[in-house]
Amino acid sequence: MVTRLKEVDAVVIGVGWSGSILARELTKAGLKVVGLERGAMRLPETDFALPHSRDELSNGVRLGLVLDPSIETYTMRHATDETALPIRRFGAFLPGMGLGGAGTIWNGLTWRFTPFDHAARTRTIERYGAGVIPEDMPLSDWAMSYDELEPFYERFEKLCGVSGRAGNLRGRKIDGGNIFEGTRQSDYPNPPLVQSQAGHMFETAARKLGLHPYPTPSSNVSTAYTNPEGATLGACQYCGHCDRFGCAVNAKASPNSAILPVLLRDPNFELRTDAYVTRLIYDKAGRKVTAVRYIDRKSGEEYEQPAGIVALCSYTFSNTRLMLMSGIGTPYDPHSGTGSVGKNFCYQVTSQVQVFTKEEINPFMATGGHAMNVDDFNGDNFDHTGLGFIGGALIFAGPTHGRPIVNRPVPPGTPRWGRAWKEATAKWYNHSFSMHASGGNFANRGNYLDLDPTYRDEAGLPLLRMTFNFREQDYKLSAYTLGKAIEIAKAMNPALLGTPMPRKGNLNVVPYQSTHNTGGTIMGDDPHTSVVNRDLQSWEADNLFILGASVFPQNPAHPPTGAVGALSYWAAQAILTRYVKSPGPLN
Ligand SMILES: Cc1cc2nc3c(=O)[nH]c(=O)nc-3n(C[C@H](O)[C@H](O)[C@H](O)COP(=O)(O)OP(=O)(O)OC[C@H]3O[C@@H](n4cnc5c(N)ncnc54)[C@H](O)[C@@H]3O)c2cc1C
Ligand code: SF4
Incomplete structure (x- = not known):
């Protein structure tokens, strides 16, 4: 039996960054909002307290704060002629679960996308044909330009208290910041973090080569900071437990620290x-979407929550899956190229090399974000003539963590166990860091999401199926x-130097690469080729809005969450200034 509940103004599905920002904006305007989150309650004061918050085995290795695949997972194949199999332990990416979503356990690297990323098709054709x-x-342009989204990027940076150095302030290029970034109207709210030893070495080397190094913009805040919501973040302690952990000192901006307390x-807000x-x-x-059906996982009871506005904020996978399971829009068909739900599923093209140094690195003093980067080989910041690929990569160095279970770099040829391995571990632990080229991933007609015909979740519903592989474009981008x-x-x-690890062969879902999965419900200006319009409103249901990286038409090189946050403020503004006044199609 399904219990039908009393109608509310809005329901937000998933309470991570996207859901909490949207809910906050709507409740501030007086709307009654219900947040539905499949995972458990998570509060910093109880759940991220020391010492258990820094338990590397439970959280870093056994993935205690990640979606439990026995509840729901995804099936994976590389091409349509293969049979997809379920991922039984998450590896390549780590879907969030619980209040705060992946935002609780993110690393905090907070970039904006560039003007090129917002207009990749137009600018590629203009320059190369x-x-x-x-x-x-x-390849598509975004539905809004960088300049249009700029004030919303700024709002998210202020919410998170991002620590960084501007490289393009109102058109003035600033050495030491990222001179390739789009024009920003204001500097970062906080100064950059103290730089790591690896970052210093990277900076000196990059400058020697005529490149333009800059510190990582980071939501691990460098100084105590109170954000515009009135939430206070502490200064980062460089404990190295950002990525996969909640922050014990509230120094990492997460939904749990920066917005949920308010x-x-x-x-006006009710969390379930x-x-x-x-x-x-x-x-x-x-x-219209008239209601949202959900199962209370504790009691097993089923409910229907009617609402005036419904927002899918449940990350790339669930956003797409719920559209497909609800029969909204036309599923993408890779053979005919028709349909749009599930198309343009993208990932990240990551490559790396381990550096072994004479200098001490002190990798146990780390944060997600005290690294150095160059954008000289990102986007369209260099000449691609004859290279055989478009776009590029963010290149960076710096130990994001030196946690001892996982971080044991040893030179090539070292035995995998025994005395020689132990000696090499002791010798190199403090003398090694990895360097990364984290590349953008452009959409391919063969990469998409649909419902699996065989495998089901704990509720008996079809799992989402990923059909994905890297392409010639990705291999060339990675090698270069x-x-x-x-x-x-x-x-x-x-x-x-360690053995270089360019992206080669098929996607392997075992080693971690990045939780930057995008597409499936992309934005655009044509209802036949996209799922949402430029206000992130569904083309099929006027009261349905879709937030998160599922709306990116392709995945740029920089990490996505700066844009995810900006788009949440963007959609909230469209809803509040236009949709609530005149419910109907906004475009
Ligand atoms: C370990 C790690 C490190 C990362 N580091 C970075 C970084 O440094 N920089 C960066 O830019 N990005 C990073 N990311 C990515 C970043 O965390 C995400 O881009 C961001 O959190 C997405 O926010 P979201 O609200 O759109 O989705 P999520 O945070 O995934 O929130 C979605 C919520 O929806 C819930 N949900 C899903 N399905 C349902 C359902 N059917 N019913 C109810 N609820 C549902 C989920 O439980 C989840 O809580 C990292 C991610 C991980 C896992
Ligand atoms: S390194 Fe800083 S931001 Fe990261 S978990 Fe530790 S104190 Fe928090």
Whole structure:
């Protein structure tokens, strides 16, 4: 039996960054909002307290704060002629679960995308001609320009108290910041973090090569900071437990530290945890989602929550899956190229090389964000003529953590166990860091999401199926940008270099790469080729909005969450200034 509840103004599905920002904006405007989160309650004061918050085995290795695949997982295949199999232990990416979502356990690297990223198709054609875009790459511009989104990027940076150094302040290029970034109207709210030893070495080497190093913009805040919501973040302690952990000193901006303390006190907001949303009730003729169906995972009871506005904020995978399970829009068909739900599923093209140094590195003093980067080989910041790929990579160095279970770098040829391995571990632990080329991933017609015909979740519903592989574009991008990273590494005069690891072969879902999964419900200006319009409103249901990286048409090189936060403020503004006044299609 399904219990039908009293209608509310809005329901937000998933309470991570996207859901909590949207809910906060709507409740501030007086709307009654219910947040449905499939995972458990998570509060900093109880759940991230010392010492258990820094338990590397439970959280770093056994993934205690990540989606439990026995509840829900995804199936994976590389091409349509393969049979997909379920991922039984998350590895390549780590989907969030619980209040705060992946935002609780993120690393805090907070970039904006660049003007090129917002207009990748137009700018590629302008510079190189349409012929350089491969036939099977549905490259699109974003539905809004960088300049349009700029004030919303700024709002998210202020919410998080991002620590960084501007490189392009109102058009003035500033050495020491990222001179390739889009024009920003104000500097970062906080100064950069103290730089790591690896970052210093990277900076010196990059400058020697004529490149433009800059510190990572980071939501691990460098100084105590009170954000515009009135939430206070402490100064980072450089404990090295950002990524996969909650922060014990509230120095990492997360939904739990930066916005939920205020939202949870707001009487206009009601949070329901352990609420697993299974379907949106769709009235096709009326162009509306009338209610959201969910299972209370504790009692097993099923509920239907009617609402005036429904927002999917449940990350790339669930956003797409719920659209498909609810029969909203046309599923993408890779053979005919028709349909849009599930298309343009993208990932990240990561490559790396280990650097072994004569200098001490002190990798146990770390944060997610005290690293150095160059954007000289990102986007369209360099000439691609004859290279055979478009876009590029963010190249960076710096130990993001020196946690001792996982971080045991040893030179190539070292035995995998025994005395020689132990001696090498002791010798190199304090003398090694990795350098990365983290590349953008452009859409390919063969990479998409749909419902698996065989495998089901704990509720008996079809799992989402990923069909994905890297392409020629990705391999060339990886080889080129990793080559540039190695040039920087060599300019550091290292003791030795590890074996370079460019992206090769099929996607392997076992080693971690990044939790930057995008697409599936992309934005655009044509209802036939996209799922949401530029206000992130569904083309099919006027009261349905979709937030998160699932709306990116392709995945740029920089990490996504700066844009995810900006788009949440963008959608909130569209809803509050236009949709609530005149409910109907906004575009
Ligand atoms: C270890 C790690 C490190 C990262 N580091 C960085 C970084 O440094 N920089 C960066 O830019 N990005 C980083 N990311 C990515 C970043 O965390 C995400 O981009 C961001 O958190 C996405 O926010 P979101 O609200 O859109 O989705 P999520 O945070 O995934 O929130 C979605 C919520 O929806 C809930 N949900 C899903 N399905 C349902 C359902 N059916 N019913 C009810 N609820 C549901 C989930 O439980 C989850 O809480 C990292 C991610 C991970 C895992
Ligand atoms: S390194 Fe800083 S931001 Fe990260 S968990 Fe430790 S104190 Fe928090």
